[in-house]
Amino acid sequence: MAEIVLDHVVKRYPDGAVAVEDFNLHIEDGEFIILVGPSGCGKSTTLNMIAGLEDITTGDLRIDGSVVNDKAPKDRDIAMVFQSYALYPHMTVYENMAFPLRLAGTDKATIDQKVQEAAKMLELEAHLDRKPSNLSGGQRQRVAMGRAIVRSPKAFLMDEPLSNLDAKLRVQMRTQVARIQKTLGTTTVYVTHDQTEAMTLGDRVVVMRAGKIQQVGSPTDLYDHPNNLFVAGFIGSPSMNFVPGTINGDTLDTPLGDLPVPDTAREALRSGSANREVIVGIRPEHFEDASLMADDAHGARTSVTVDLVEQMGSDVYAYFTVQGGAANADLEDLAKDTGQDMTGEGTQINARLSAESRVKAGDTAELYIDTAKVQIFDAQSGENISRTS
Amino acid sequence: MSVTAPVDERTEDESAAIARQRHSEGKKAERRLGLMLVAPAAILMVAVTAYPIGYALWLSFFRADLRTPDDNEFVGLDNYITVLSSDIWWKAFGFTLLLTVVSVVFELILGMALAIVMHRTIVGRGLVRTSALVPYAIVTVVAAFSWRFAWSQGIGWLAGDSAPLTGQWSSFWIIVLAEVWKTIPFMALLLMAGLALVPEDLLKAASIDGASAWQRFWKVTVPLIKPSILVAVLFRTLDAFRVFDNIYVLTSGANETSSVSIVAYNNLMRGLNLGIGSTMSVLIFLAIAIIAFIFIKLFGAAAPGSDEGRR
Amino acid sequence: MSTTTETTKTKSIWWVVNAIVLLYAFIPVVWIISLSLKPDATLNDGSFLPTKVTSEHYEAIFANDSFTRALINSIGICLIATFIALIVGTMAAYAVARLDFPGKSLVVGVSLMIAMFPQIALVTPLFKILTGIGLFDTWLGLIIPYITFALPLAIYTLSAFFREIPWELEKAAKMDGATPYQAFRKVIAPLAMPGVFTTAILVFITCWNDFLFALSLTSSERSRTVPAALSYFTGATTFEKPTQTVAAAAVVITIPIVIFVLFFQRRIVAGLTSGAVKG
Numbered sequence: 001m002a003e004i005v006l007d008h009v010v011k012r013y014p015d016g017a018v019a020v021e022d023f024n025l026h027i028e029d030g031e032f033i034i035l036v037g038p039s040g041c042g043k044s045t046t047l048n049m050i051a052g053l054e055d056i057t058t059g060d061l062r063i064d065g066s067v068v069n070d071k072a073p074k075d076r077d078i079a080m081v082f083q084s085y086a087l088y089p090h091m092t093v094y095e096n097m098a099f100p101l102r103l104a105g106t107d108k109a110t111i112d113q114k115v116q117e118a119a120k121m122l123e124l125e126a127h128l129d130r131k132p133s134n135l136s137g138g139q140r141q142r143v144a145m146g147r148a149i150v151r152s153p154k155a156f157l158m159d160e161p162l163s164n165l166d167a168k169l170r171v172q173m174r175t176q177v178a179r180i181q182k183t184l185g186t187t188t189v190y191v192t193h194d195q196t197e198a199m200t201l202g203d204r205v206v207v208m209r210a211g212k213i214q215q216v217g218s219p220t221d222l223y224d225h226p227n228n229l230f231v232a233g234f235i236g237s238p239s240m241n242f243v244p245g246t247i248n249g250d251t252l253d254t255p256l257g258d259l260p261v262p263d264t265a266r267e268a269l270r271s272g273s274a275n276r277e278v279i280v281g282i283r284p285e286h287f288e289d290a291s292l293m294a295d296d297a298h299g300a301r302t303s304v305t306v307d308l309v310e311q312m313g314s315d316v317y318a319y320f321t322v323q324g325g326a327a328n329a330d331l332e333d334l335a336k337d338t339g340q341d342m343t344g345e346g347t348q349i350n351a352r353l354s355a356e357s358r359v360k361a362g363d364t365a366e367l368y369i370d371t372a373k374v375q376i377f378d379a380q381s382g383e384n385i386s387r388t389s
Numbered sequence: 390m391s392v393t394a395p396v397d398e399r400t401e402d403e404s405a406a407i408a409r410q411r412h413s414e415g416k417k418a419e420r421r422l423g424l425m426l427v428a429p430a431a432i433l434m435v436a437v438t439a440y441p442i443g444y445a446l447w448l449s450f451f452r453a454d455l456r457t458p459d460d461n462e463f464v465g466l467d468n469y470i471t472v473l474s475s476d477i478w479w480k481a482f483g484f485t486l487l488l489t490v491v492s493v494v495f496e497l498i499l500g501m502a503l504a505i506v507m508h509r510t511i512v513g514r515g516l517v518r519t520s521a522l523v524p525y526a527i528v529t530v531v532a533a534f535s536w537r538f539a540w541s542q543g544i545g546w547l548a549g550d551s552a553p554l555t556g557q558w559s560s561f562w563i564i565v566l567a568e569v570w571k572t573i574p575f576m577a578l579l580l581m582a583g584l585a586l587v588p589e590d591l592l593k594a595a596s597i598d599g600a601s602a603w604q605r606f607w608k609v610t611v612p613l614i615k616p617s618i619l620v621a622v623l624f625r626t627l628d629a630f631r632v633f634d635n636i637y638v639l640t641s642g643a644n645e646t647s648s649v650s651i652v653a654y655n656n657l658m659r660g661l662n663l664g665i666g667s668t669m670s671v672l673i674f675l676a677i678a679i680i681a682f683i684f685i686k687l688f689g690a691a692a693p694g695s696d697e698g699r700r
Numbered sequence: 701m702s703t704t705t706e707t708t709k710t711k712s713i714w715w716v717v718n719a720i721v722l723l724y725a726f727i728p729v730v731w732i733i734s735l736s737l738k739p740d741a742t743l744n745d746g747s748f749l750p751t752k753v754t755s756e757h758y759e760a761i762f763a764n765d766s767f768t769r770a771l772i773n774s775i776g777i778c779l780i781a782t783f784i785a786l787i788v789g790t791m792a793a794y795a796v797a798r799l800d801f802p803g804k805s806l807v808v809g810v811s812l813m814i815a816m817f818p819q820i821a822l823v824t825p826l827f828k829i830l831t832g833i834g835l836f837d838t839w840l841g842l843i844i845p846y847i848t849f850a851l852p853l854a855i856y857t858l859s860a861f862f863r864e865i866p867w868e869l870e871k872a873a874k875m876d877g878a879t880p881y882q883a884f885r886k887v888i889a890p891l892a893m894p895g896v897f898t899t900a901i902l903v904f905i906t907c908w909n910d911f912l913f914a915l916s917l918t919s920s921e922r923s924r925t926v927p928a929a930l931s932y933f934t935g936a937t938t939f940e941k942p943t944q945t946v947a948a949a950a951v952v953i954t955i956p957i958v959i960f961v962l963f964f965q966r967r968i969v970a971g972l973t974s975g976a977v978k979g
Binding site for chain 3: 416419420422423424426427429430431433434435437438440441442444445448503506510511512513515516517518519520521522523524525526527528529530531532534535536538539541543544545546548549570573575578579581624627628630631633634637638649650653654657658663666667669670671673674677681
């Protein structure tokens with residue numbers, strides 16, 4: 001077990017392209033760190049640099065206080081789980097898991113004991129004599145985990161380990177990964193592009209984009225106080241709604257009507273000029289069917305024409321369209337990443353209402369907005385103005 | 390190690406230079422290893438082919454006759470004039486060309502049929518695929534003997550009282566038969582590899598769109614496996630053009646059934662005329678190069694093994 | 701279409717089709733076996749299957765020194781050529797499949813050209829060169845051209861196999877604590893073995909099949925291989941037709957190869973079609 005420090009780490013390719021820029025992170029001993037971001041954001045490169053599979057251009061990587069930049073992967077004492085699992089097809093499950101121990105010259109009895117232990121923990125005891133090709137996807141994934149566990153390494157590195165599983169199994173394995181990490185208490189760096197995994201697994205989450213860290217924090221911190229538009233849009237599912245707005249004293253003109261400026265932003269906005277253009281972010285769950293709210297609830301109300309209603313059982317998703325769109329480079333990136341490049345008239349808003357709501361498609365509905373939770377971003381830089389420091 | 394490496398002071402150019410240097414060191418090592426690994430193969434291939442080809446070219450300008458070893462005179466293009474004005478050469482050339490075209494056409498049709506059978510059969514697939522390999526595995530000379538005896542007067546079960554190997558045209562068709570029989574499996578395997586790449590869903594979609602089996606084959610399958618077809622036909626054409634074994638055993642080139650390879654061989658081994666033999670070698674080499682060139686230019690047959698689109 | 705339930709009718713149609721394929725493949729083989737078993741008396745009966753069976757021709761060829769000598773030559777020359785071609789070819793194929801180096805496409809191009817090369821064009825100069833350096837009519841004189849003509853096949857097939865190996869496993873082995881040599885020895889080499897083995901079969905068949913070089917670059921029993929020896933075969937006396945003896949010899953050199961091929965059918969199909977068509 002170890003602490004891992006990345007100190008001004010830079011990865012630059014010979015053609016001058018920068019994959020990772022000035023990466024600084026102090027990973028505590030036993031911490032579960034998630035690197036999350038859209039594809040090409042440098043998260044896998046960062047992981048490979050920690051692993052020793054890719055060179056660090058400049059900066060230091062320290063494991064337990066000593067610089068390991070120039071050490072071969074085998075001398076770093078860290079284990080890795082690959083996206084493709086990278087199981088050795090010519091070895092049985094047992095041999096796969098025993099492989100790192102054999103390479104390390106461990107004696108037979110210890111190998112057997114450790115493999116059996118890991119197999120038990122991963123419920124693989126019945127499959128030890130089988131070849132990887134005879135295993136299901138979930139079982140293969142567990143063997144890959146097992147191969148990492150048996151060595152009791154200083155740290156686990158996981159490169160999208162669940163992305164090849166189907167949705168149901170992924171949820172199941174997610175909890176298992178979390179449980180194993182908690183049991184072993186091994187420092188873990190986990191790369192994913194799935195924000196749900198990031199939210200549910202990590203002690204801390206590192207959101208990356210274009211080689212740069214956008215924000216580091218606990219899942220709730222990222223969710224409640226995103227640094228900028230990118231983090232706000234990336235974290236949370238369904239994702240945050242964005243509409244353009246104008247600050248007008250204490251009110252905020254938006255296509256959803258006039259909203260009071262939240263207290264959190266008032267301080268920051270006071271110094272700025274009037275009529276400042278901003279982008280307003282409202283998470284779907286901060287809407288509610290107004291008919292279900294007490295009349296004295298603090299917040300704003302708005303009347304919208306519902307386009308579509310999705311009954312989720314536990315909630316109701318209501319979709320409606322407002323005039324105008326929020327334009328920002330961050331948002332464009334996000335849209336590209338999620339494939340939502342269909343730009344129609346106006347902006348589609350998703351409201352997550354209580355299951356008791358009776359709104360119907362085509363109806364005009366009165367919606368309540370929890371204005372205290374509304375986030376306000378600078379229209380140009382995308383910085384969160386309403387973030388409390 | 391100090392806590393803060395002075396990264397901030399490094400300019401972007403410097404870090405790029407570091408990256409380049411590390412990269413180039415790795416590249417250099419990779420290049421050296423790569424060159425070392427291919428060197429033996431490359432040297433062997435060049436030594437055994439390039440050098441002899443050059444030597445053949447050189448010999449083709451001399452009157453190199455082993456029966457008169459002292460009269461090894463430079464004759465310029467005389468050998469070429471002799472060969473190109475020779476009736477034997479042109480007859481052999483025409484025969485080879487005709488044989489090549491006819492056998493490749495039959496091979497393509499029958500090879501495609503076999504490929505489809507191997508790909509589609511719902512019973513005994515292993516059996517069919519295995520037995521289809523038999524002609525491939527048999528030594529050409531052995532198969533040629535089998536056909537020769539089968540068509541021999543008196544002995545053969547196919548010949549009866551006739552002696553087809555004594556006539557030019559009947560010999561031609563027996564040579565075609567022997568060639569086609571032996572090489573269908575090779576053709577079929579290459580085509581089957583192509584067939585395996587045609588997505589089943591595409592054929593289903595075409596059939597839902599109202600295409601008959603025949604239309605599905607011509608409008609969906611054939612265009613999709615065109616690269617395999619071209620590669621297979623190119624390989625086989627070049628191979629058929631150098632036909633030697635079958636003719637040597639079946640007719641020894643009698644009754645004007647010589648291929649260019651047979652004529653060149655006779656000049657060398659029977660006539661011991663190295664000058665003329667070399668001239669023919671050079672001409673055969675040129676003919677094959679031209680055929681390959683036409684194929685690649687005209688049909689855009691991608692050279693197999695070329696790296697395009699793979700890395 | 702395969703989605704519909706297979707009726708017995710379509711099944712029987714396929715069996716008929718399969719039977720045609722089997723007839724196509726085996727008729728010449730059965731015929732030459734049949735010939736080799738026919739006693740002299742029934743040689744001219746023209747029947748496809750022998751009415752009487754004798755083993756005398758097999759006894760005759762194994763008593764014939766020039767045949768047994770040719771068999772030894774064939775086996776020895778082909779094994780050595782296969783072995784060397786594989787070592788040299790594996791090295792080159794690994795470099796072609798996995799490394800980036802200048803002149804790579806040249807190597808691929810040259811080997812492709814050789815694969816399509818008219819061997820007859822080499823016979824004349826090789827004959828002269830081998831005579832000049834005293835290698836004419838020796839094992840080595842055949843082994844060298846065999847290696848050369850087997851190399852393109854070996855490089856081509858092996859590099860296709862090498863491309864199929866998931867190289868992430870190499871990374872995984874590094875992470876599991878392996879040195880580069882251990883990663884090669886314990887992970888990559890075992891995965892490459894089936895490809896190497898398949899290539900060995902294909903290369904051996906190619907060498908075994910050669911006739912032109914064997915005919916042109918040898919002049920005596922010293923190094924003549926079976927295909928060439930077959931064409932020189934004569935009976936015990938000049939007047940005796942060697943038909944059945946040739947047939948028996950042909951069967952002897954064919955059957956082992958056929959059995960071998962049938963046994964490794966799957967691998968040979970994979971080898972012959974590997975990388976032949978992609979994209």
